[in-house]
Amino acid sequence: MAFPDRIERTVELAHPPAKVWAALTTAEGLGAWFGNEATIDLRPGGAARMRWNEEGFTAEMRVERVEEPTVFGFTWPISGLPEDDPRRTYVEFTLEPAGAGTRLTVVESGFAQLPEDAHRKAYDGNTEGWAKELGELAAYLDAA
């Protein structure tokens, strides 16, 4: 079982980069293919939000890179973690002209982020400590 830190996909699109760029970076585009509704403030540090109606799910994104029409990057929360968890993954779209169309690469990275050091220390300490005390604990419970 390998623990993936990044997902990478490339797709060839029969449309020029300018058109693909619009689909990736405008509220109209994102709301049409990605989510059901979208808002975006297209500048580094700008906020974007995407809503999936069927799932009842909203993603708060932060725009990180805007280099029209070649690189668009944002961060967003890691699905499955609690809402207030600060860890996020970084998504970067790269557009390259390919004939009359576009080669689009998406890379999402950061899945293997470490928990905070404090977490890990607590975890290791806990694992070790309890391994020692469990025999005693089990005996106590059985006697109770």
Place this chain on the structure above:
Amino acid sequence: MPPDIEAIAEQVFAALADPTRRAILAALASGGPATATDLAVDLPITRQAIAKHLALLAEVGLVTAEPGERRRVRYRLRSAPMQVAQQFLAALARDWDSALGALTNHLDRGA
């Protein structure tokens, strides 16, 4: 990739593979910290079996033991290892294939 993350995820998935341990974790998640005796009232297995499962869950770090009333040990759910495993699941659940398929359709429709 640090091996300890991999090891934590593996332990969590192994712990969750057992239906009794899932039931114990679910009981702790919904009802809060509880002793093996408390859990035995609600679950259809003996306190001894529950104590054994709790010991394994404590080893993996999914529960921590703390002093409870009348010198009994009380167990509390601990989510940190679960969050590590969740990151693994998140990578699997992030479905770029269908998103890019939708983008292709969107562009083709507009053409």
